[in-house]
Amino acid sequence: MFSKVGQIMLYVNDQDEAKNFWVEKLGFTLIAEENNGSGMRWIEIAPKGADTSIVLHDKEFVAKMSPDLNLGTPSLMFFTEDLDQLYSDLTSKKMTVGEIVNMPTGRVFNFADNEENYFAVMEKE
Numbered sequence: 001m002f003s004k005v006g007q008i009m010l011y012v013n014d015q016d017e018a019k020n021f022w023v024e025k026l027g028f029t030l031i032a033e034e035n036n037g038s039g040m041r042w043i044e045i046a047p048k049g050a051d052t053s054i055v056l057h058d059k060e061f062v063a064k065m066s067p068d069l070n071l072g073t074p075s076l077m078f079f080t081e082d083l084d085q086l087y088s089d090l091t092s093k094k095m096t097v098g099e100i101v102n103m104p105t106g107r108v109f110n111f112a113d114n115e116e117n118y119f120a121v122m123e124k125e
Contacts (some may be wrong), residue, residue, distance in 0.1 A: 004051055004052070005052045007044070008054050008055070008076065009055050010031075010054050010055065010056055010076055010086065010117075011073075012056050013059055014117055018056045021114050022054070022056075024037070025090075025093055028045040028046060028054075029047070029048050031046055031053055040058075040061060041061075042055050043055070043056040047078070052108055054076075059071050076118065076119045077121070077122055079122055079123075080121055080122070080124070083121065083123035084097040086121060087109055089099060097110070098110035098117075103122075105122065105125065106123045107122070107123040108120055
């Protein structure tokens with residue numbers, strides 16, 4: 001049986017830029033940064049205290065290793081306890097941020113990383 005989601009693979013064009021985006025701009029924790037010496041490098045990040053982490057992989061390298069792998073960006077929904085504060089923080093950092101929308105499940109907005117991949121954030125108490 002499955003017990004939880006452990007890691008989400010995110011394939012990016014520039015791992016260093018992606019790491020800076022998630023760690024510096026969003027405040028995620030850098031869990032690990034590994035290189036196997038053969039060109040495969042991965043960077044593991046997560047929100048503070050989260051059970052699930054995101055692993056940043058080099059899209060071009062992975063495409064060469066596994067040509068049939070879907071390298072599209074996963075549709076991720078993050079949760080926050082203070083949507084207004086997070087919205088204000090991301091907007092003040094000149095990030096691409098969508099409008100706050102009221103959904104049946106709560107208030108939500110989208111934001112984009114440096115590679116124009118969009119993610120969502122929902123208010124959950």
